[in-house]
Amino acid sequence: MMARVLVALLIGLVFGTGIALSGMINPAKVLNFFDVAGSWDPSLAFVMGGALAVTAIGYRLVLKRPAPLLDARFHLPARRDIDLPLLAGAGLFGIGWGIAGFCPGGSIPALGLGEPAALIFVAAMACGIAATRLIRR
Numbered sequence: 001m002m003a004r005v006l007v008a009l010l011i012g013l014v015f016g017t018g019i020a021l022s023g024m025i026n027p028a029k030v031l032n033f034f035d036v037a038g039s040w041d042p043s044l045a046f047v048m049g050g051a052l053a054v055t056a057i058g059y060r061l062v063l064k065r066p067a068p069l070l071d072a073r074f075h076l077p078a079r080r081d082i083d084l085p086l087l088a089g090a091g092l093f094g095i096g097w098g099i100a101g102f103c104p105g106g107s108i109p110a111l112g113l114g115e116p117a118a119l120i121f122v123a124a125m126a127c128g129i130a131a132t133r134l135i136r137r
Contacts, residue, residue, distance in 0.1 A: 004070045016109035022047045025110035027101025027117060034098055092128075096121075 023029045024047055033044035067073055097103045102110065102121045110118035 019106050019109045024106045031101040
């Protein structure tokens with residue numbers, strides 16, 4: 001159990017460091033990516049492309065194993081259909097990202113900056129998660 005916690009912490013630190021080094025904890029940088037007609041900044045596309053490449057290679061390598069190192073089995077989604085909750089969630093994610101300049105992955109490391117906007121975003125995200133869980137019950 002302790003090994004899983006330490007590995008999760010290490011993975012989170014690597015992810016947070018990557019997000020911070022790429023500048024993706026800065027909402028203005030993210031919002032500039034969406035401002036195609038103005039001060040467009042394509043760097044987010046390179047960050048996303050790099051993440052996609054690493055993920056594609058990583059999944060191919062890891063899923064060749066019979067099981068993960070620290071669990072009995074892989075926990076992969078079984079459903080592959082596109083339904084209303086998936087579309088609504090993706091839409092809300094995109095709208096929130098476009099308005100605030102934060103995505104969940106970038107907002108957590110941004111908390112370390114002491115930026116009030118990051119705290120407000122994370123609090124709103126937590127409320128949204130809690131509300132969704134209540135509605136689904």
